[in-house]
Amino acid sequence: MAAEKGDYPLSQALSSVxxxxxxxxxxxxxxxxxxLIASLHGIIMGYSRQTYxxxxxxxxxxxLAKVNKKGVPVWSLLVPGSIAVICAGSATFANALMILSVFxxxxxxxxxxxxxxxxxxxxxxxEKPFKVIYPIVPGIAxxxxxxxxxxxxxxxxxxTSLSLFGMTVPLTxxxxxxxxxxxxxxxxxxxxxxxxxxxxxxxxxEL
Numbered sequence: 452m453a454a455e456k457g458d459y460p461l462s463q464a465l466s467s468v469x470x471x472x473x474x475x476x477x478x479x480x481x482x483x484x485x486x487l488i489a490s491l492h493g494i495i496m497g498y499s500r501q502t503y504x505x506x507x508x509x510x511x512x513x514x515l516a517k518v519n520k521k522g523v524p525v526w527s528l529l530v531p532g533s534i535a536v537i538c539a540g541s542a543t544f545a546n547a548l549m550i551l552s553v554f555x556x557x558x559x560x561x562x563x564x565x566x567x568x569x570x571x572x573x574x575x576x577x578e579k580p581f582k583v584i585y586p587i588v589p590g591i592a593x594x595x596x597x598x599x600x601x602x603x604x605x606x607x608x609x610x611t612s613l614s615l616f617g618m619t620v621p622l623t624x625x626x627x628x629x630x631x632x633x634x635x636x637x638x639x640x641x642x643x644x645x646x647x648x649x650x651x652x653x654x655x656x657e658l
Contacts, residue, residue: 495528502527510641543613547622550607554626557600564593 465476503524506515515526538544567589570577583589611622 495532498531499524499528502531509643510637547611547613547625550603550611550622551626551629554600554603554608557596557603561593561596561600564589564596568593 462476505511538548
């Protein structure tokens with residue numbers, strides 16, 4: 452018997468165990484909804500501050516780093532939030548956005564672990580307020596991260612497509628377009644902004 456597809460696998464799995472009329476799947480769904488609402492505030496604060504910080508340094512357009520009279524990064528809230536709302540309007544786009552988010556997070560974890568090994572080699576005498584069993588724990592984390600990255604690429608990125616303007620576009624093309632666009636922006640414009648920002652920071656430190 453083929454498994455039934457759906458957007459709520461946990462509730463459907465509980466319904467198959469306890470029955471369609473059971474109250475347990477409903478309770479779990481309500482608890483999960485409140486958990487999503489709670490995490491939503493952290494997500495809003497996280498993406499807005501990250502966008503603001505990257506725009507202030509120059510990796511993103513500087514307009515995203517503007518704040519109002521109260522010091523709130525308005526454009527860093529509105530622009531990424533609007534993109535998320537538009538993508539959430541379509542189940543296909545929402546699924547692709549989730550895959551992109553997980554893909555980016557796992558890539559960041561792997562790069563962080565690789566950076567740790569490089570930093571330990573180049574700067575072995577740095578102060579280490581938080582210590583782990585090196586290199587066993589970071590090595591295990593890197594291996595697990597690579598396994599997760601392979602699974603995401605193999606079973607999600609390569610198997611997902613988007614419908615754009617009546618055409619079916621593989622998600623791999625979308626990711627490639629995003630990465631190529633980001634690299635071109637950084638090479639053509641971002642490097643100058645980052646250099647100017649770093650010079651201002653150096654001058655302020657000297658003062």
